[in-house]
Amino acid sequence: EALPADLQQRTRAEHPAALYNLYGPTEAAIDVTAWTCGDWPRPCTPIGRPIANTQIHVLDEQLQPVPLGVAGELYIGGVNLARGYLNRPGLTAERFVADPFGSGGRLYRSGDRARWTAEGEIEYLGRLDHQVKLRGQRLELGEIEARLRDYPGITAAAVILRDGSAGQQLIGYVCGPAAQEEDALRAHLAQTLPEALLPARLLALEHLPLTPNGKLDRNALPQVELAERAFEAPRTSLEQALADMWVKVLGVERVGRQDNFFALGGHSLTLVQLAADIDRRWSVELPFRRLFEHPTLAALATELEETLAVATPLDADLDELDGWLEDLEEMTHE
Structure with a gap:
């Protein structure tokens, strides 16, 4: 398991013993890199440098080395590699590949994401199979x-x-x-x-x-129903107007005060549409950051209400004129 930076700092602060971060998969027992933890803070605890008789490579999908600071897959070579998986020749061929650098040996594909730092240390970034597509x-x-x-x-x-x-x-x-x-x-x-x-x-x-x-x-990890919050109907006309906008852009049946825009399926494109609707209705341009910071209907309504409260009289006059023109257009159609 990866060593979180905060755990490293707490351990160093509370215990006088030295702390070492060792990395190594079962297929290259026992460890292949090592790093001595210091007292200085690091946002990511390195796994260090390769031990003796071990080669570490960070490669791209074409088995080419990646530049410093760029993430790639960690490959391991050296005397500590296993021969393969017992009675599983297909998996062995997939994970133990020929060394592309002409050594005549093999490299183990760890399935771990890593990168080299400018100091010549390796940072572990997680499993490749923890990448998802959304x-x-x-x-x-x-x-x-x-x-x-x-x-x-x-x-x-x-x-x-x-x-x-x-x-x-x-x-x-x-x-x-x-x-x-x-x-x-x-x-x-x-x-x-x-x-x-x-x-x-x-x-x-x-x-x-x-x-x-x-x-x-x-x-x-426990299952969760994304719509599990109890429905709480909008309380004000402003909340109701926003709820109607959410219904239209998200394609849902109803929206409650505590519903979260993103939990209901909202994303960047629907957020653009919502911002445009708010601008057309109230002549207010809410920055995307403020929309992100107020993802529930009630929070967004409060933010919008405060914004409208400091609107200039000209803005208010324009809103009134816009509403008058809409009423006139409806009367004309009738």
């Missing part, structure tokens, strides 16, 4: 999890892709004192991540489920 975009779940763990008060996080009534959606699971702050967590993610990487729901758990050997058991 609305035509390839996403790295580990990147979202890392951003969640950056939030003060979050001690652990996991993100998975699940099917729901609104289609495929990202679901996040968080632990820690701040785990209940779903809207604040979403706003935190929106500061550094594109809309496609924002989970539709964030669920608070006491702890993440683990396998017997202590790794995250993604299959044991």
Whole structure:
């Protein structure tokens, strides 16, 4: 299991013993890289450099080395490689490949994403099989999890892709004192991540489920119904007007005050349409960032109400004139 940066820092602060981060898959027992943890903060704990008689390569899909700082798949060579998988020649041929650099040996395809740093260290970035495809975009779940763990008060996080009534959606699971702050967590993610990487729901758990050997058991994460929140009808005319817009752009039957735009299937294109509808109705241009920061109907209505309250008299006059012209047009058609 990867060593989170915050766990490294806490361990170094609380215990006088040295701390080493060792990396190595079973197929290259026992470890193939090592790094001595220091007291200085690092956003990502490196797995270090290759040990003696071991070669580490970070390659692209054409088995070519990638530049410094660019993610690729980690390949392992050296005397510590296994011969293969017992009675599984097909899997052996897939994972143990000929060394493309002319050594005459083999390399093991680890299935792990990694990158070289300018200091000559390797950073582990997650499993390749944790990449998912959502609305035509390839996403790295580990990147979202890392951003969640950056939030003060979050001690652990996991993100998975699940099917729901609104289609495929990202679901996040968080632990820690701040785990209940779903809207604040979403706003935190929106500061550094594109809309496609924002989970539709964030669920608070006491702890993440683990396998017997202590790794995250993604299959044991609890199921969630994306529309499980109790329906709460809009209270004001402004909330109702926004709800009608959401119904139109999202294609849903109804929208409640606490419904989340993205949990109902919203994405970047529907967000553009919503922003245009708001501009046409109230002559107000809400920046996308503010729409991301207020994903529920009630929160967005409050934000819009505050924006309208500071609108200039000219804006108000134009709104009144626009409404008068609409009424006149309806009377003309009648």
